Amino acid sequence: MKKIMDEIVSIDGVQSCYLVDREGEVVEYAGEDKLDKSLASALIAAITKELSAQMGITNNFSMAVMAKEKNLFLVTQRDFILGVFADPDIDTGKIRFELRRCVKAISEAL
Amino acid sequence: MNEKGLRPDVNSLDVLISLADLYVENGLIDEAKDLLKTAIKENKEEIKPYSILSKIYISEGEEKEAAEILKNAIKISPEDKEIKKLLKSLKLEVGKAETKKIIKDKKKKSKLELGSSLSEVLNNLLKVKGIIGVLVVDDIGALIEASIELPMERESTGAIISSIYDKIRFSSPDLGLGTISKVFFELPGGNIIVLGSKTLRFIVLTTKNILVSQLEDILMEGFYKTIELLGVE
Numbered sequence: 001m002k003k004i005m006d007e008i009v010s011i012d013g014v015q016s017c018y019l020v021d022r023e024g025e026v027v028e029y030a031g032e033d034k035l036d037k038s039l040a041s042a043l044i045a046a047i048t049k050e051l052s053a054q055m056g057i058t059n060n061f062s063m064a065v066m067a068k069e070k071n072l073f074l075v076t077q078r079d080f081i082l083g084v085f086a087d088p089d090i091d092t093g094k095i096r097f098e099l100r101r102c103v104k105a106i107s108e109a110l
Numbered sequence: 111m112n113e114k115g116l117r118p119d120v121n122s123l124d125v126l127i128s129l130a131d132l133y134v135e136n137g138l139i140d141e142a143k144d145l146l147k148t149a150i151k152e153n154k155e156e157i158k159p160y161s162i163l164s165k166i167y168i169s170e171g172e173e174k175e176a177a178e179i180l181k182n183a184i185k186i187s188p189e190d191k192e193i194k195k196l197l198k199s200l201k202l203e204v205g206k207a208e209t210k211k212i213i214k215d216k217k218k219k220s221k222l223e224l225g226s227s228l229s230e231v232l233n234n235l236l237k238v239k240g241i242i243g244v245l246v247v248d249d250i251g252a253l254i255e256a257s258i259e260l261p262m263e264r265e266s267t268g269a270i271i272s273s274i275y276d277k278i279r280f281s282s283p284d285l286g287l288g289t290i291s292k293v294f295f296e297l298p299g300g301n302i303i304v305l306g307s308k309t310l311r312f313i314v315l316t317t318k319n320i321l322v323s324q325l326e327d328i329l330m331e332g333f334y335k336t337i338e339l340l341g342v343e
Contacts, residue, residue: 034286035285035286043285046277046281047274050277051295061295064294065287065292066293066294067288067290068287069288070287070288085286093323
C-alpha cells in the first residue's frame with residue numbers, strides 16, 4: 001500500500017496523499033505536509049459524507065477542488081477515500097488519470 | 111579559388127556562407143536567404159547552407175519553409191546529427207503551433223453570444239454540447255435563476271449543491287487550500303462544476319463523457335457575465 005502511495009507523491013506537483021477510511025481515520029499517508037493529519041483526514045471524510053448524504057451516492061465518485069494555495073483531489077470508493085493535495089498549477093488531467101489507476105491498485109490490495 | 115588564379119570563386123561555398131553570415135549580422139535577412147539558396151543550388155550535396163537557411167527560417171517563425179529545407183537536407187545526408195536535431199525540434203514546434211491554431215479555431219467556433227439578460231445567458235449556455243443544466247444560487251443556496259434540460263427540482267438541487275460547496279469552503283482554511291475557484295464533482299450519472307464568488311454559486315451540470323477543459327472558457331465567461339448582470343461580488 002505504501003508503495004502505491006509513494007508512487008502518487010512522486011508525481012510532479014503532488015504534495016501529499018491520504019488514504020482514509022469512511023469514518024475519517026488515516027489508513028496510510030505519504031508525502032510532506034504541514035497539515036494536522038487527523039484533522040485533514042476527518043475533513044476529507046466529512047466532505048465525502050456530506051456529498052454522499054445529500055446526493056444519495058455512496059461510492060465511486062470523485063471530486064476536485066481548485067483553490068489558490070493548493071488543489072485537493074478526492075476519490076471515494078466503498079471502503080476508502082483517497083485524498084491528494086497538489087500544487088495549484090498541477091496538470092489536473094494527468095493527476096486524475098493517475099489517481100484512477102492507483103485507486104484500482106489500492107482496491108485490489110485491500 | 112578558381113582557375114583564373116587568386117580571384118575568389120564567387121560561388122565558392124565558404125565565401126557564400128561567410129557572406130550570408132555577414133548579411134545576417136547586418137540584418138540583411140532576405141539577401142542572406144537568397145545567397146544561401148544560391149549556395150544550395152550550386153552545392154546540392156553540401157549540408158551547411160541547408161542548415162543555416164533552415165535556422166534563419168526558424169528564427170523568423172517560418173517553420174514550414176524550414177521544414178522543407180530540412181527535408182531536402184535529410185535526403186542528402188540521412189545521418190547528419192544537426193539536421194536530425196533541427197528537424198526534431200521543428201516537428202515539435204510545428205506540432206505546438208498547429209495545436210495552438212486548433213485551440214484558437216475551436217474557441218472561435220465555440221464563441222457564443224451569451225446575451226444581455228440572465229435567462230438568456232443560461233439558455234445560451236444550455237446550447238453548448240455537454241451542458242444539461244445551469245443554476246445560479248445565492249450564498250445561502252436560494253435559487254436566483256436556472257435553465258435545466260432535465261425534469262428535476264431546481265430549488266432543492268441548487269440548495270443541495272450549494273450546501274456541499276459551502277462545506278468544502280468552510281473546511282478550506284483547515285486544509286490550507288486558500289480561496290476556492292472551482293469545484294468539480296464526477297458522479298456516476300454526470301458531472302457538476304461549481305464556480306463560486308463571495309455571494310454567488312454558478313452551478314453547471316454536464317453529461318458524463320465531456321471534456322471539462324473544453325468548457326472552461328465558456329463557463330468562466332458565463333460566470334463573469336452573470337456576476338456583471340446581477341451586479342454582485
